[in-house]
Amino acid sequence: MGKFADVWQPSKGAGSSTRVNSSQKWAVSAADMGAIGGAGGGAVELRPDGSFTAELTVDKAALDAKATAESLRNYGIYTYAGSGASVAAYETATPITFTRRSAWRSSSRSRAA
Structure with a gap:
């Protein structure tokens, strides 16, 4: 946003x-989410088909x-x-x-x- x-x-x-x-959120592969602090750091899972879901304020x-x-x-x-x-x-x-x-x-x- x-x-x-x-x-x-x-x-x-x-x-x-x-x-x-x-x-702001970062869509990354599940394996990489921890590298940017997980969900608390703004990571959302980028699924293999390229889709993701993010909740923004x-x-x-x-x-x-x-x-x-x-x-x-x-x-x-x-x-x-x-x-x-x-x-x-x-x-x-x-x-x-x-x-x-x-x-x-x-x-x-x-x-x-």
């Missing part, structure tokens, strides 16, 4: 300053406090290769839009019998 610049992809030469994360206020550069304007769930690798096939972006809650009102009416 992050707030990224328009061009954020390592495969396009974008540096790490174009990607600010508030919640979405907190706009926390992200805005970290990502203050004007160029960082795109909220979303992003995937990309770790450890400085540049693999375009692993780079995905799923946009997130925040909206204000509208006031919800309920009304009850009683009818005389």
Whole structure:
């Protein structure tokens, strides 16, 4: 979960300053999970078929406090290769839009019998 610049992809030469994360996980093989601290260190199992499941915290206020550069304007769930690798096939972006809650009102009416 992050707030990224328009061009954020390592495969396009974008540096790490174009990607600010508030919640981050590392999808790695089960054998490598311990090397990054297990689940407590952010590891999630990358299954042999390439799929994984991750639970992220979405907190706009926390992200805005970290990502203050004007160029960082795109909220979303992003995937990309770790450890400085540049693999375009692993780079995905799923946009997130925040909206204000509208006031919800309920009304009850009683009818005389």
